[in-house]
Amino acid sequence: MTPYPNNTLPLQGITVIELGTIIAGPFAGSLLAEMGATVIKIEQPIVGDGLRQSGPKINGIPIWWGIASRNKKCISLNLKNPLGIDVFKQLIQKADVLIENYRPGVLDKLGIGSSTLHALVPKLIILSISGYGQDGSYATKPGFGKIAEGLSGIVPLTGHPNEPPLYTGFSLADASSGLYGSFMINMLLLDNDRKDIHIDLALYEPLLEMLAFQFYSSSSAPIRQGTNNPHGWGISENSIAYPAFQSIDNHWFLIKLDPKSRFTLSNQFNLFTDMHLGNAIRDWSASNTTKEIFSLLGKLGIEASIVQNGETLASNPYFKSRGDVIQANHPSLGQFPVPGFFPKLERSNQNTSFRAPQIGEDNAFVFKEFLNLDDHQYQLLINQQVI
Numbered sequence: 001m002t003p004y005p006n007n008t009l010p011l012q013g014i015t016v017i018e019l020g021t022i023i024a025g026p027f028a029g030s031l032l033a034e035m036g037a038t039v040i041k042i043e044q045p046i047v048g049d050g051l052r053q054s055g056p057k058i059n060g061i062p063i064w065w066g067i068a069s070r071n072k073k074c075i076s077l078n079l080k081n082p083l084g085i086d087v088f089k090q091l092i093q094k095a096d097v098l099i100e101n102y103r104p105g106v107l108d109k110l111g112i113g114s115s116t117l118h119a120l121v122p123k124l125i126i127l128s129i130s131g132y133g134q135d136g137s138y139a140t141k142p143g144f145g146k147i148a149e150g151l152s153g154i155v156p157l158t159g160h161p162n163e164p165p166l167y168t169g170f171s172l173a174d175a176s177s178g179l180y181g182s183f184m185i186n187m188l189l190l191d192n193d194r195k196d197i198h199i200d201l202a203l204y205e206p207l208l209e210m211l212a213f214q215f216y217s218s219s220s221a222p223i224r225q226g227t228n229n230p231h232g233w234g235i236s237e238n239s240i241a242y243p244a245f246q247s248i249d250n251h252w253f254l255i256k257l258d259p260k261s262r263f264t265l266s267n268q269f270n271l272f273t274d275m276h277l278g279n280a281i282r283d284w285s286a287s288n289t290t291k292e293i294f295s296l297l298g299k300l301g302i303e304a305s306i307v308q309n310g311e312t313l314a315s316n317p318y319f320k321s322r323g324d325v326i327q328a329n330h331p332s333l334g335q336f337p338v339p340g341f342f343p344k345l346e347r348s349n350q351n352t353s354f355r356a357p358q359i360g361e362d363n364a365f366v367f368k369e370f371l372n373l374d375d376h377q378y379q380l381l382i383n384q385q386v387i
Helices: 024-034 063-068 082-092 114-120 145-152 172-189 205-210 212-216 259-268 277-286 290-300 310-315 317-322 363-370 375-383
Strands: 015-019 038-043 072-076 097-100 125-130 197-202 244-246 252-255 304-306 325-330 334-339
Touching: 015 024, 024 038, 024 063, 024 072, 024 097, 024 125, 024 172, 063 334, 072 363, 082 114, 082 375, 097 172, 114 125, 125 172, 145 172, 145 205, 172 197, 172 205, 197 205, 205 212, 244 277, 252 290, 259 277, 259 290, 290 304, 310 334, 317 325, 363 375
Parallel strands: 015 038, 015 097, 038 072, 097 125, 125 197
Antiparallel strands: 244 252, 252 304, 325 334
């Protein structure tokens, strides 16, 4: 890794206003914050972001929220109040980027649509993530991550031919949209002559692009080939599979079965053909420990991998040594594992591993120090329930 000049982060000096909620917008904001941007997250007073109520908690503190907000300044601001809109416009005039994932038309109704904001800040980059995009006949429909995955074409890839298609077990469309959005923002920040930039990103679009091959299938609709087909519809013949087996000590592992490994294992288990190879591996693995299994597979030169889960990831020395999993130190919750920061970049340790601020916890800093409101103006926002 090449040290970054002066131990700074690459987006230091960039200010981002985040109006995103739940996952897609906030994930884009998190990626920018971890690269050094000052990300000011705006929440509704009292209610806050729905992510505060999502996922597992430790002593009432949501872990997901503490990771999503860990490097952001979190403020409350009532955008239905005219004074709140005025304050928002003041914030925007100090910003380089706005991230929002409201339904199309909402910001226009509030008087802070893209044309209004670009009149204030022509170089402002606006990222709008929505279910169906900013235009088209579906634009005003409510959109959600799992609906977007269905639209993208990814859902039919998983499952067996005679069973219903399956979606992935995490927010794939939201995370992919946040990743694409942050990538576009970074590219556009390089253009000093930019003007009136509005990125229109539908939740399903990143996955649709990743599945480009689906447009070039045969005239008939492709049929699911089962979850152990690693290439989906990407190759004509499924000559390679990655089935999962379980050891006697209850660990799952994936093994690569290609023609070479099938031949090797068939010889190992004294099989005349590889027709019953799957059953032979299943019986063998069920009577051996993970250590014994990987010892033999290693000697045979066969590729395999433990199927990791949250518990094993958190305790595995390899992931700790890479910094993929780090320990958060919380004043009341103690120590617990959280994801590290990616991609790897040698830099000063400016990122916070975990932070779960209360609604409006950073109000005083942002409004008084960043926006330079005096005590009277700040108190007025409180009195009028703007923050």
